[in-house]
Amino acid sequence: MSSLPDNAPTVPSLDEFTCAARREFAFLVSELDFAEEALPVSNVANPFQVRFIGPGCRVVLEGRSYGRALAVTFERLSGGWARLLDIMTLRCPSEAEPFRRFGDQRILLMHAARCTLAYASDALRGEAEIYAAAETQRRSLS
Numbered sequence: 261m262s263s264l265p266d267n268a269p270t271v272p273s274l275d276e277f278t279c280a281a282r283r284e285f286a287f288l289v290s291e292l293d294f295a296e297e298a299l300p301v302s303n304v305a306n307p308f309q310v311r312f313i314g315p316g317c318r319v320v321l322e323g324r325s326y327g328r329a330l331a332v333t334f335e336r337l338s339g340g341w342a343r344l345l346d347i348m349t350l351r352c353p354s355e356a357e358p359f360r361r362f363g364d365q366r367i368l369l370m371h372a373a374r375c376t377l378a379y380a381s382d383a384l385r386g387e388a389e390i391y392a393a394a395e396t397q398r399r400s401l402s
Contacts, residue, residue: 271327272365274307280366281310281321284373288312288319292384313337316386319376321369328362332372334383334391342383342394344372350397351379 272280288294294314299307308323318335332344348356358371382390 270364272323277308277323277327277365278310280369284369285310285312285319285321285376287373287377288314288384294319314384317384319384321372323365325362327365330359330365330368330372332359332376334380336383336386336388336391338386338388340388340391340395342391343398344375344380346394346397347380347383347390348375350393355379 282296289296289312292314294312297311297313297318299309299311306322306324310321312319315337317337320331320333320335322331322333323329324331333341334344334347335341345356345359348359352375355371355375358368376384380390383394
């Protein structure tokens with residue numbers, strides 16, 4: 261994974277998180293016909309979110325743990341959801357490890373964007389099989 265300049269703050273502000281999320285996931289808009297989606301007006305417990313919506317799914321990037329963790333969720337428009345962590349655990353467990361630990365969200369966003377491109381194109385298209393596999397993976401952990 262990449263590193264940040266020595267003078268980078270240890271925890272990103274809301275603006276820094278939002279800018280980094282937009283920058284790292286810009287490929288969704290420029291290459292895959294997604295658009296940024298506004299946060300819902302009500303019931304937003306965590307403002308550290310950026311959402312993109314495309315033809316088959318919604319991608320939700322959520323900063324967690326006071327700037328030290330990241331959740332990436334794919335919501336299939338026809339029903340169902342999958343976490344990038346579940347997809348990575350199924351397809352490339354070693355690449356899932358950074359999402360299991362605390363780290364700098366900006367670096368985690370870079371890693372998540374690369375992993376999404378490399379391993380989750382079917383989730384971006386809304387293909388049912390990966391959502392079912394991710395659900396099975398989640399249930400096996402509980």
